[in-house]
Amino acid sequence: MGYVAAKGGREAILNAEELVDYFRLKGESLPLSVKAIKEQFRLACDKVMSEGALYAPELAALALKQAEGDTIEASFLLRAYRSTLPRISYSEPVDTEEMSVVRRISSAFKDIPGGQILGPTRDYIQRLLRFDLLEEKEKKMTTYIEEGKLEQKVPKVINLLREEGLLPQPAVSHIRNKTPETFALDTECQRLSNGVKSEEEPYDITRYALVFPLPRSGVLQAMARGEEGGMMAIAYSSMRGYGDTHPTLAELRVGHVFLKIKHPITGKTVKVGEVLVTEAEVIAGKPTQAGEEVPQFTLGYSLVFGHNERKAICMAMLDITMKAQETKHPAEDQEFVICHIDSIESGGFTAHWKLPHYVTFQSDLDRLRKIQKEKGFKLEADTLRKK
Amino acid sequence: MTEMVKGYNFAFIDEYAKREIRRKVLKAVSIPGYQVPFGSRELPIARGWGTGGLQITLSLIGQKDILKIIDQGSDDSVNAVNIKRFIEATTGVFITSDTLKATIIQTRHRIPEEELGDDQILVLQVPYPEPLRIVEPEEKETRRMHAEMDYAKIWVFLYENIVKWKEITIGARYPVMVAGRYIMDPSPIPRYDVPRLNNARTLYLFGAGREKRIYAVPPFTEVKPLEFEDHRFRIENFKGKACELCASTDTFLDEIILDDKRMYTCSDTSFCKKRGNNPRVLKYIDRNQQ
Numbered sequence: 001m002g003y004v005a006a007k008g009g010r011e012a013i014l015n016a017e018e019l020v021d022y023f024r025l026k027g028e029s030l031p032l033s034v035k036a037i038k039e040q041f042r043l044a045c046d047k048v049m050s051e052g053a054l055y056a057p058e059l060a061a062l063a064l065k066q067a068e069g070d071t072i073e074a075s076f077l078l079r080a081y082r083s084t085l086p087r088i089s090y091s092e093p094v095d096t097e098e099m100s101v102v103r104r105i106s107s108a109f110k111d112i113p114g115g116q117i118l119g120p121t122r123d124y125i126q127r128l129l130r131f132d133l134l135e136e137k138e139k140k141m142t143t144y145i146e147e148g149k150l151e152q153k154v155p156k157v158i159n160l161l162r163e164e165g166l167l168p169q170p171a172v173s174h175i176r177n178k179t180p181e182t183f184a185l186d187t188e189c190q191r192l193s194n195g196v197k198s199e200e201e202p203y204d205i206t207r208y209a210l211v212f213p214l215p216r217s218g219v220l221q222a223m224a225r226g227e228e229g230g231m232m233a234i235a236y237s238s239m240r241g242y243g244d245t246h247p248t249l250a251e252l253r254v255g256h257v258f259l260k261i262k263h264p265i266t267g268k269t270v271k272v273g274e275v276l277v278t279e280a281e282v283i284a285g286k287p288t289q290a291g292e293e294v295p296q297f298t299l300g301y302s303l304v305f306g307h308n309e310r311k312a313i314c315m316a317m318l319d320i321t322m323k324a325q326e327t328k329h330p331a332e333d334q335e336f337v338i339c340h341i342d343s344i345e346s347g348g349f350t351a352h353w354k355l356p357h358y359v360t361f362q363s364d365l366d367r368l369r370k371i372q373k374e375k376g377f378k379l380e381a382d383t384l385r386k387k
Numbered sequence: 388m389t390e391m392v393k394g395y396n397f398a399f400i401d402e403y404a405k406r407e408i409r410r411k412v413l414k415a416v417s418i419p420g421y422q423v424p425f426g427s428r429e430l431p432i433a434r435g436w437g438t439g440g441l442q443i444t445l446s447l448i449g450q451k452d453i454l455k456i457i458d459q460g461s462d463d464s465v466n467a468v469n470i471k472r473f474i475e476a477t478t479g480v481f482i483t484s485d486t487l488k489a490t491i492i493q494t495r496h497r498i499p500e501e502e503l504g505d506d507q508i509l510v511l512q513v514p515y516p517e518p519l520r521i522v523e524p525e526e527k528e529t530r531r532m533h534a535e536m537d538y539a540k541i542w543v544f545l546y547e548n549i550v551k552w553k554e555i556t557i558g559a560r561y562p563v564m565v566a567g568r569y570i571m572d573p574s575p576i577p578r579y580d581v582p583r584l585n586n587a588r589t590l591y592l593f594g595a596g597r598e599k600r601i602y603a604v605p606p607f608t609e610v611k612p613l614e615f616e617d618h619r620f621r622i623e624n625f626k627g628k629a630c631e632l633c634a635s636t637d638t639f640l641d642e643i644i645l646d647d648k649r650m651y652t653c654s655d656t657s658f659c660k661k662r663g664n665n666p667r668v669l670k671y672i673d674r675n676q677q
Contacts, residue, residue: 009468076433083428086401207407209424209599212527335525345597348434352514355436355466358641359459359496359654363558363577365642366623374553 024068037061046276046306047071051343052078053225055275055305072227072343079344090202092260092269096253096279096303097156104253106157108283114154119254157251158281158299168296212335219338223318224304227343228311234341235314238321238331245321247282247300254278254307279303282316298323392476398445399477404428408446412592415603420565422516427599437470437495438596440512444474444493447508453481455489460497460639460654484657496559498580500638500658502671503589505606511574513595516602518562518572538570541613549618564611565604579622579639584610633662637670
């Protein structure tokens with residue numbers, strides 16, 4: 001079947017499309033229900049929502065089904081769907097202290113107000129293949145469900161450190177309705193004051209192209225939808241030796257938060273939904289000092305859709321590494337990190353090398369043949385073939 | 388014709404996004420060769436597969452437009468077909484392979500052989516919008532270089548190429564100076580196509596989806612390839628070769644490897660067909676006839 005040249009491209013594509021479904025179904029098992037994927041491949045759905053940048057569990061499950069479990073492809077499907085939805089409103093900031101916690105731990109203190117809550121974690125389970133799952137019974141399932149939910153509100157560890165002056169207070173800037181121009185000003189102010197500031201309105205990376213240095217809200221957005229593996233590789237490089245990050249996990253929490261917006265008519269804050277998120281707050285072990293101020297720790301922050309602890313920890317770590325005063329290693333270079341963690345972009349571009357490139361290659365061939373000739377080499381195709 | 392898909396806006400992306408992209412296009416036209424950042428949307432076509440060009444096309448297209456899409460000069464290449472299917476399914480517009488009948492032509496890696504008129508727009512898909520990327524990896528630095536017209540590094544790069552190889556090594560994507568101000572990446576068109584950007588009658592729009600940049604060469608704008616007085620810009624050499632299908636000797640040729648020989652055919656498949664039917668068809672608009 002023609003890859004390019006002659007007619008027939010359309011037919012080949014249509015056949016390929018049919019074959020994809022055939023390969024998905026040829027094993028003759030019953031088609032997977034979207035509900036089963038949503039519930040039992042919960043972590044895969046969370047990853048897809050996070051990287052697809054759309055909180056839609058049902059659609060994430062559908063995307064996984066359609067992509068035969070390829071999470072990057074599924075995230076791409078979700079991200080493309082996202083482009084068809086107009087932006088209606090920005091949500092109100094979420095106070096994660098009000099989170100209904102499913103799991104929360106701190107590695108900074110032995111005990112913390114509210115307690116360490118392990119929740120559903122595989123951290124201390126031996127990774128032995130469970131052959132009993134080869135044939136799982138419905139009866140066991142119903143017993144688990146009866147045990148009910150583990151949700152509660154607990155205070156946050158970093159607030160204790162803030163009260164003690166060990167961590168800087170969050171500051172707020174006053175420029176509203178940010179555009180790249182006002183953001184540039186704002187970033188400049190932040191740089192001069194050497195402080196970490198939050199902004200009232202986020203720099204919306206889905207509406208503005210990235211500019212560098214990117215405001216912090218833009219950095220956090222880009223990482224929130226970054227690909228776990230890519231982020232982990234860069235964060236790990238900093239943990240391992242290309243950098244000097246030895247962080248302490250002040251708190252990691254997983255739970256539900258309410259999504260609130262300002263009602264367009266009444267102006268009152270209203271709840272419009274609930275999302276599951278993972279939040280990590282990481283503290284860099286080394287003190288930093290801004291000018292003559294009190295030396296303090298640096299905080300790295302992350303919040304990601306769904307239950308994804310690896311990604312949340314890596315994101316919080318990269319938030320710290322990118323605050324480095326000098327850029328010595330890849331993880332400290334904001335432009336390097338932010339430009340290379342989006343799997344929709346990197347995956348698409350990687351795949352594009354499969355497209356025909358014969359015109360550009362002809363240009364390259366022409367150059368190389370000329371250079372060989374200029375340099376006195378006469379490697380005609382015929383003489384090569386004889387050898 | 389492909390069946391229209393249900394549940395989506397005309398031309399897929401929402402109207403606010405289209406308006407933003409059209410405004411960025413206007414800015415690009417006002418500052419020839421300058422890369423305008425835009426809020427690039429994700430599409431159902433993968434990043435790196437023409438999403439920048441596609442967003443421009445989707446933002447400009449109306450129900451009465453006639454669209455042509457080519458990849459490497461071919462109307463039937465799989466990616467061209469795929470993009471055509473997508474636009475057909477979300478707009479229902481007419482698709483043509485005749486260069487002269489199209490109102491919008493979206494292309495990857497080629498400018499069609501036939502001269503385009505002032506009522507046509509050529510949309511080029513761009514993988515790397517930044518011509519200085521070969522000498523400078525950082526975006527914040529290349530933006531400064533453009534702002535200050537600090538183009539020394541790329542000139543040195545070209546010079547060193549000549550010293551080392553006796554030739555410039557850039558094959559396609561040959562950097563050009565636009566309106567004497569910005570150095571621009573013309574997208575991976577062959578060098579053969581570069582002179583055709585200069586003082587053309589047509590509006591050329593360039594879209595880089597992944598890198599989120601739009602830029603333009605408006606009609607009648609000076610576009611010069613970077614060259615030295617003693618080392619001139621040179622296009623690909625097809626001396627002594629002709630298309631085996633239509634016998635043209637004045638077109639960009641694809642080299643095809645067959646079992647026992649090399650064969651050459653026109654990369655522009657639509658023009659090749661026209662020439663095949665009538666060897667006297669001209670590539671350029673005959674002004675005397677008008």
